[in-house]
Amino acid sequence: MRPSARLGPRQRLAAYTALARVQARSQYAYRSDVLFGLAGLLLQIYMLRLVWTAVYPRSGSAAVEGGHEITLATQITYVVLASVQSWLTDSGGLSTLQLRVREGVVALDLARPVRFTSQMIAARAGSTLAMVPFVAVALVFSVLAGGAQAPASATAMLAYVVSLVPAYSSALLLGVIVSMISFWTLELDGVYSVYLMTARFFSGALVPLWFMPDWLADVTRLLPFQTMVYIPTALYLGQMHGTRDILQALAVQCAWAIALWLVLRLVWLRALRRVVVQGG
Template identity: 45%
Template structure:
């Protein structure tokens, strides 16, 4: 991600640059909490989704203790984790970049002492962090209905937060890349709909990778989406252990580096297309 902010970092002290990005994140965090109806509605829908997934998986297991070696408790815990993670690692709204491009506000953004990709990425992270209070309430609910469980091991407990941060960064970089497509198309709503379906499916948020047919699972493992949902959940539940945990975290780190580099390249091309359309 440092590559995204190289031009701004060269002109400012690191501490000043960090404060500027934190200010961008703080503004979006407050904006997310401003829309209380949408905020509370998403909270209610998330609790309903957790309960429904628990009911569905119990019905699918139909009294059996295990399916393909996986117990019902593990499956309901996986469904709960991926649901909670989705509300944290995924932006609660589409990237604001396309709207700012259409309205010409991007010209104002470029005058700020913080690089444009850095502003947008910090804002996305600030908006996503508004999910934390909701998750703190949802966790006891999940445990109450039997949809949660403790980490599989001490190592899993320590590795899970790291994997969750990795998932957050991978997903936000993907969102940043999608948003920057608007410099060529002005509108990304169609691409966003397709992206959400592909990302949710191949991330393992809808169906765990271990239930996917061989070719589809192989494709999912080669795409970055599995790093946003499956990886942290699999680490937490002990589906990857020992050296496998380090390998999973390494894959996340590799995707962060690759996507950050790609975002820097796309921005170097996108900035040439900036033109003021008003605002």
């Protein structure tokens, strides 16, 4: 019998909520680290604003594929939102499972009456929720610094809010999938560096897809990373026109979130066998 079958739906929900709450509190155990992280985010936003202001055409807009023009204000708003979203999804980190596997504490996690993968998801969600108040500070700073603008329309704002759910789900699932590698390597620092660089680039957090070469943009659209940053931000800015394009973008996000959940299940089944081998 699976451990999760020992608890009812309400009990499992209460257990996951408790795990998320504990992880959220642990984020504040090292307040200086959180504050330095926030300071780094604000500095990043400010420096990106200076860079894009300096390199942008004097006309204040740049033509992109399809004849559309991206204004400087639009580009700055994009990098602000992309930076904040990336920082928020990265705040959970990938070191928790690595340490628990290395120290053998993962055996206690496996003995709990709730699914292990769901424990990891709840813990990362708790870490993210702990960072939400700091995101508000970052957004206020962006507005005061003249770097953020309002959404393109009420429809764009609604689409953006809806898209954040599958966007965060994909980022969270990808993070847990990568953290599962610790069952094989016991060390994630190198893997995490490669993953972070890859995710930030192909998600559009560094350069939006509309400034990428056509072939690179086409490759990026085949990967799940664009669903985490580019699609929500493009929706906010009204770069996806018409109800059909908006619904198609949301469908792509949801499809990737479901696919990543299935991948996580498969990876976990392999990792579970690895745990049995390590334990004899």
